Every structure is written in structure tokens, then in C-alpha cells.
Amino acid sequence: MNNTKNGEKGTERTAEDYLVKPNEEFVDIKDDLVFKFMLTMNTQESRETLRCLISAMIGKEVKNVTLNTNEPQTGNANQKPCRLDVNCEFDGKQSANVEMTMDPDESEFIRIEHYLMGNGAGRDTKGVPYKDFPYVYQISFLGKGNMSDDDEPINTHGICNLRTKKLMNTRGRIITVELNKLKNKVESVETLSEAEKWAAYIAWINDKSKINLVNELIKKVGGLQMATNALRQATSSHLLYMEMLSAKKARDIEFNRMARAKREAKAEGKAEGKAEGKAEGEQIGEARGEAKLKEREIEIAKNSLKKGLDFDTISEITGLSIEQIQALKSQK
Numbered sequence: 416m417n418n419t420k421n422g423e424k425g426t427e428r429t430a431e432d433y434l435v436k437p438n439e440e441f442v443d444i445k446d447d448l449v450f451k452f453m454l455t456m457n458t459q460e461s462r463e464t465l466r467c468l469i470s471a472m473i474g475k476e477v478k479n480v481t482l483n484t485n486e487p488q489t490g491n492a493n494q495k496p497c498r499l500d501v502n503c504e505f506d507g508k509q510s511a512n513v514e515m516t517m518d519p520d521e522s523e524f525i526r527i528e529h530y531l532m533g534n535g536a537g538r539d540t541k542g543v544p545y546k547d548f549p550y551v552y553q554i555s556f557l558g559k560g561n562m563s564d565d566d567e568p569i570n571t572h573g574i575c576n577l578r579t580k581k582l583m584n585t586r587g588r589i590i591t592v593e594l595n596k597l598k599n600k601v602e603s604v605e606t607l608s609e610a611e612k613w614a615a616y617i618a619w620i621n622d623k624s625k626i627n628l629v630n631e632l633i634k635k636v637g638g639l640q641m642a643t644n645a646l647r648q649a650t651s652s653h654l655l656y657m658e659m660l661s662a663k664k665a666r667d668i669e670f671n672r673m674a675r676a677k678r679e680a681k682a683e684g685k686a687e688g689k690a691e692g693k694a695e696g697e698q699i700g701e702a703r704g705e706a707k708l709k710e711r712e713i714e715i716a717k718n719s720l721k722k723g724l725d726f727d728t729i730s731e732i733t734g735l736s737i738e739q740i741q742a743l744k745s746q747k
Contacts, residue, residue, distance in 0.1 A: 433640040434630045435620070442650045444617055445558035445594070447517040451499045453642075453649040454515075455482055460645040465501070467638025469513055471609040472554050472590055475505040483512075502549075511550035519555050551587045556617065561593045568596035569610050594618040604631045612636050620646065713743065720744055 442449045454465045466480045483500040499515040563570060572589040575582045592614050607615060616632050616639050619625035633639045712733040719729045726740050733740075 430634040430637075430640055433633050433643045435626055435633070435643065437623075437626065440650070441621055441646050444620055444646060445517060445556075449649060450517045450556070450617075451515075452652075453645050454499060456645065456648060456652070458645065458648055460641045460648065463641040464638060464645045466503070467636075467641065468613055469501070469503060469515075469552075469554075470505075471613045471638070472592070473505075473511070473513070473552050473588070474610070477503040477505045477511070479504045509550060511552060513552045513554065515554045515556070517556045518558050518560075548586060552590060553588070554590045554592065556592045556594060556614075558594045558618070561595060562591050563593070566596060568593050568614055569608075592617075604628060604635065609636070613639070616642065716740055716743055 444450055444453065454461060454468070462480065466477055469480065470477045480501050480503045483502060501513050501515075503511050503513060505511060570591050570593075572591070573582045573587060592610075594614060594617060597611070597615050597618050604612065604615070612632050612635070616629060616636075619629050620643075622629075633643055712735055716729050716733045716735055716739075719732065720740070720743065724732075726737050729735070729740050730737055735743075
């Protein structure tokens, strides 16, 4: 059984401490943004998860993992999704560049081919001997579909002689992980390679019917213990983010509703004034419009209070004073 040291107090924790609880909920790790967020948080668990995942996928024990970027690329977002791009070392002195994506589209694979053939195009290799060029890995996880017709969930691709099938470039690899194929592969976690154990964890962590298999994986793979805690951290941060996003969305909706109410009130006031056919009638219509607007401001303020918006935001939306909003809140 793996033991992991608690970074805060230096106490030993057993694998049992990291197991997934029956009612525990996580954000979807197969969502590209969640996947990359979980691996790039500035926490010990996140950093160790990233290192262990790369090690398992490329079959080499890596260290000194350095994050290059996890930002959306400029230009057409559909053609250039954000990528997880890192540098790392293995075998003491060998360097490697690794990119990871979750569910890239077909056009992304064209870019990957060019990237691989260019040995990490855009990297600064000026003055570097060819023998010291970095290794290049592109790891693509497919959660929604399959790329190949065979039953193997993990395939490694390289540049080869099409007649002899002999690899020509030993420093560049494309690794595809087809998560859907694992359901036909797994009878026991004992039959899985290290890379397949990570793939199975990613595929099943949100599947309640697979909780026993997931916990078996966590018991056997120390990196997955770190991954589970990193996913817990990502879930907590993501839920907080969604709450903030929801509040902002509610505020924007109320802003739009208020602007529409003002336009409608003015239009109604003018229409009623014209219907009176005299100057006094126009003034009466304007007053009626203002009264209706005030009613709508109060109605929107009351609804905003029910949604939990703060006084300052409601005042900004409706134009009511803080004192007026406090009075509305105190009404039964």
C-alpha cells in the first residue's frame, strides 16, 4: 500500500485517506478546460499529478516539469484551442517538450503532425546540436469519440517508412488515448499498464458504477492519490467560479431588463400623451410612464434581493438608493 506524506504537517497518510467517497461529486475531468485547470493549479498535488501523468504516458520517469502556457492562443479560437504545454527532463539530462489536449478536433491533428515533423516548431534550437534536440510528445485524450478501428485504447504514432514500418524519427511521438475503449479492455486493474491505469481513472472518476475500480486504482498508484486531491481542489475552485459567474449573469440580466423597462416606460408615456391630444396630456403620459418605471424598478429590486444580489449591485441596476433598497428588504 502506498503511503504519501502530508506536506503541511509531515504526517504519513495511507492510500485509504484518498479514496473516493460514495456520494462525492467532482467536476468533469474530461472537460478540456477542467482537465488543464486541474493540472496547472499552483499546488503540490497539481504539480505532482502533472509529473506522474506525463511519466506514465511517455513511459519515462520525468522531473523538473515547467509549465510553458495554458492560455488560449490568439486568432480563431475554434482553430487554436488552448493547450497544456510543458518542458520536462528524464534520464538525468534528456529534455522533452510535451503538449496535452482533451478532445481535439480533426483540424488539430493536422497541426499536431506539422508540430511533430518540425520537432516542436517554434522552439529555440538555434546553435543546439541535432543530437541534443529535445524529445517532442503530443498526448491527446479522446473522451467523446475514437480515432482508430482497433480495440487498443492507447496508441503511439511516429514518423516511419511506409514500406518497412520502421520508425525514422525516434524523438517525436503522438500518443492518443481513446477513453471509450477502456470498457472493452478492463477485467481487473491488475491487467492494466501504468498509462492505462491513468486513462481508466480519467474515464471513470465520475462514473458511480466504477467507484470500486477507481478506488483500487487509487490504492495502487501514488500519483492517482495526488490526482484525487487535485481534483477535489479543482472542484471546489470551479464551484466557486460558477457561483461568481451565476451572480454576474444574474446582474447582466437585470441590467438588460432595467434598460428595456426604461425604454418601454418612455414609449408608453409618449403614446398616452399623444392620445390625449394636448400638452397637458403629454405631461400626464410622461408622469404615468415615470410611475410605471418606478414600479418596475421596485419589482426588479425585490427580485434581485431574492436572488441574493448585494445592495450596491441592485442600486446600480435599478437606480434606487441604498436606503430605498434596505427599506424594501425590511418589508414583510
